[in-house]
Amino acid sequence: MDESDNESELDFDDYYLETDDVGQSDLDPEYLAYSCLSAEQIEQLLNEQIEALTKSVKVTPSLAKVLLHAHNWDVEKVKTLFLSDKNKLLVDTQICVTPHLRLGAFSRLTMPSTCTVCFVTSSPDFLRSLGCGHLFCKDCWIMHFEVQIKQGITTGIQCMSGDCKILATEDFVLSLLNRPRLREKYLQFSFSDYVKSHPELRFCPGPNCSIIIRSMKETKAKRVICTSCKTMFCFRCGSEYHAPADCETIRQWLSKCEDDSETANYISAHTKDCPKCHICIEKNGGCNHMQCYTCKHDFCWMCLGDWKSHGSEYYECSRYKENPNIANESAHVQAREALKKYLHYYERWDNHAKSLRLEEATVQKIKDRINSKVMTNDGTWIDWQCLLDASALLARCRYTLQYTYPFAYFLDAGPRKELFEYQQAQLEREIENLSWQIEHVETANISSLENQVDIAEKCRVTLLKDFLEV
Structure with a gap:
């Protein structure tokens, strides 16, 4: 009983977690070696890189942070640039200006001077400047820092003088900030900037999650x-995983979906008419292979075509047939064709997203069924594990297939698109076969189900290997 209780707690959302173990093969096109670290661990990592630079070129930790932040935390690159031309590096990194542009120090250090912000005359020891030589009083610097930090600006704080873009280093800022809360905010925002500029690091986008991923x-x-x-x-982009579509493609797709949401509202309906007896049918599972409960007609939910035609060598339902002469048509006809094309891909994208959600209920039914069988001594959880494995694989394949549609939408016509559509069609056909077997598990042959799992996963991996940009 303990075994079945533990197994029943498996979450449908874990369909990708099983393949993310440390021992996963590098042959997996989606595989990335990474670790999930705490802020303290990342801070230690950054400090090690800062220390490595300070020891090699003899700069302060504060200056090292600015240099590394500006050059993607590439210690060797910064070291090479520093040794090659130190002055040029400091000027390019906005630490100082060229010597002929720098303002001279006070000729008389004991003489009072006026701050050009508040116009209050102060003694020289009350004035401070960055590498540009622009002098301002401490009070004005502190006020400047407070305003910048409240706006979330820390590593980008610049000189207060007009067009001067010289940056304020960390030790300069902290030497003037005396409010603990403001100092803490400054350090937090700076740390966030350092992580975002580091190519190996990315904050987890999960709600209220403090984990940082290191590739x-x-x-x-x-x-x-x-x-x-x-x-x-x-x-790379921190958005929802979207293979095989690349980051820019999915950004454009989501933007288009948002802009055209009203034109696609009709797709949200969960009912369609049976193409044979015309009775209204509601989709309550993830499988697109529908059977009318009245006339028993088998058809495709997406195109309403006879399901037998979907068993052919080429699964045409996923492919959009473009008008080869559309360029010669009027602007109105071209606009209608563009909308028709978009809706074709959007409907299939949206359908697979809905199928993933609907199949969660199917997985729960499978768990309940397995529990019932185990309770009546009809096998053990291990004997029935293949059903849960098949459900996890189905979800993984459907997730990949969902993101093939944005990819196909933006893919230029040609041999590459023809190959992609062929592989997409093969994957879609095998997914629907697998989904049908899972939903009819009571009558399914277990060995046939396991074979279908292997076929579907091979189709998915083949498509990703050929079209996932790495």
Whole structure:
């Protein structure tokens, strides 16, 4: 009983977690070696890089932070630039200006001077300047820092003088800030800036999650899953994982979906008419292979075509047939064709997203069924584990298939698109076969189900290997 209780707690959202173990093969096109670290661990990592630079070129930690932040935390690159031309590096990094532009120091250090912000005359020891030489009183600097920090600006704080863009280093800021709360905010915002500028690091986008992901080998658009909040996302852009679509493609797609949401509202309906007896049917599962409960006609939910035609060598339902002469048509006809094309891809994108949600209920039914069988001594959880494995694989395949539609929408016509559509069609056909077997598990052959799992996963991996940009 303990075994079944533990197994029944498996979450449908974990369909990707099983393949994310440390021992996962690098042959997986989605695989990325990464670790989930705390802020303290990341701070230690950054400090090690800062220390490495300070020891090699003899600069202060504060200056090292500015240099590394400006050059993607590449210690060797900064070291090379520093040794090659120190002055040029400091000027390019906005630490100082060229010597002929720098304002001279007071000729008479004991003489009072006027702050050009508040116009209050002060003694020289009450004035401070950055590498540009522009002098301002401490009070004005502190007020300037407070305003900037409240706006979330820390590593980008610049000189107060007109067009001067010289940056304020950390030690300069902290030497003047005396309010503990403001100092803490400054350090928090600075740390956030350092993480965002580091190519190997990315904050987990999960709600209220403090984990930072570190990529161990590469900084590509690969899948990562936070071990703390279980959020799955793309390492490169931080948005929801979107293979095989690249980051720019999915950004354009989501923007278009948002703009055209009203034109696609009709798709949200969960009912369609049976193409044979015309009775209204509601989709209550993830599978697109529908069977009318009245006339028993088998048809495709997406195109309403006879399901037998979907068993052919080429699964045409996923492919959009463009008008080859559309360029010669009027602007009105072209606009209608563009909308028709968009709705074709949007409907299939949206359908797979809904199918993923509907199949959660199917998985729960499978768990209940397995519990019932185990309770009546009809096998053990291990004997029935293949059903849960098949459900997890189905969700993984459907998730990938969902993101093939934005990819296909923006893909230029040609041999590459034809190959992609062929592989997309194969994956879609095998997914629907797998989904049908899972939903009819009572009558399904277990060995046939396991074979279908292997076929579907091979189709998914093949498509990703050929079209996932790495």
